[in-house]
Amino acid sequence: xxxxxxxxxxxxxxxxxxxxxxxxxxxxxxxxxxxxxxxxxxxxxxxxxxxxxxxxxxxxxxxxxxxxxxxxxxxxxxxxxxxxxxxxxxxxxxxxxxxxxxxxxxxxxxxxxxxxxxxxxxxxxxxxxxxxxxxxxx
Amino acid sequence: xxxxxxxxxxxxxxxxxxxxxxxxxxxxxxxxxxxxxxxxxxxxxxxxxxxxxxxxxxxxxxxxxxxxxxxxxxxxxxxxxxxxxxxxxxxxxxx
Numbered sequence: 001x002x003x004x005x006x007x008x009x010x011x012x013x014x015x016x017x018x019x020x021x022x023x024x025x026x027x028x029x030x031x032x033x034x035x036x037x038x039x040x041x042x043x044x045x046x047x048x049x050x051x052x053x054x055x056x057x058x059x060x061x062x063x064x065x066x067x068x069x070x071x072x073x074x075x076x077x078x079x080x081x082x083x084x085x086x087x088x089x090x091x092x093x094x095x096x097x098x099x100x101x102x103x104x105x106x107x108x109x110x111x112x113x114x115x116x117x118x119x120x121x122x123x124x125x126x127x128x129x130x131x132x133x134x135x136x137x138x
Numbered sequence: 139x140x141x142x143x144x145x146x147x148x149x150x151x152x153x154x155x156x157x158x159x160x161x162x163x164x165x166x167x168x169x170x171x172x173x174x175x176x177x178x179x180x181x182x183x184x185x186x187x188x189x190x191x192x193x194x195x196x197x198x199x200x201x202x203x204x205x206x207x208x209x210x211x212x213x214x215x216x217x218x219x220x221x222x223x224x225x226x227x228x229x230x231x232x233x
Contacts, residue, residue, distance in 0.1 A: 038216040038218075038220060050169065051170055052164060052172075074165065084158055110183070111157055111183060118176065119173070122170065
């Protein structure tokens with residue numbers, strides 16, 4: 001029972017192997033212009049934006065350092081990457097700074113906070129009125 | 139008392155709640171199924187802190203399943219879109 005391991009390490013390895021080629025594709029090709037980038041099926045069928053809509057264009061913008069565009073296409077993409085980066089670098093920085101940085105992933109509240117942020121974002125970006133239209137990836 | 143030692147050992151690390159995977163599935167995939175995985179991740183943490191090891195493991199499995207379903211549908215949709223895109227480009231050039 002104690003041999004139950006978190007497979008996070010394998011996931012990290014897999015992600016790192018996939019990261020470079022995928023980042024290359026997203027750097028050199030613009031998802032807005034090239035038809036080969038997959039469109040969101042939820043949007044195609046219902047016309048609704050999901051919390052992940054615009055993330056391909058946001059990644060393209062982010063890699064070209066157009067940060068405000070990245071936030072516009074998908075507000076949560078950069079915060080999500082920042083959260084994941086914190087999780088990955090936490091053990092390293094804890095040792096470096098000799099302090100115990102909190103483990104947010106296994107905090108009781110974190111998943112619920114993320115859940116509410118995602119749901120509120122999902123609702124707001126589908127409201128077609130002036131302050132909220134900024135959240136829609138168009 | 140003999141049971142106590144291995145029991146203590148299992149209490150050291152909680153089962154993975156796959157929150158990172160759930161976030162990636164929610165933000166990068168097309169269908170909002172990753173949200174289900176986030177809710178399961180929340181329950182892994184709650185169960186674990188309540189001392190319910192078995193419950194935490196069960197929810198951990200559910201979190202993984204939903205994150206993979208979401209990612210899987212995303213990958214399939216992407217492949218279909220890419221194939222359809224190629225087909226459309228081909229038809230346009232041939233005819």
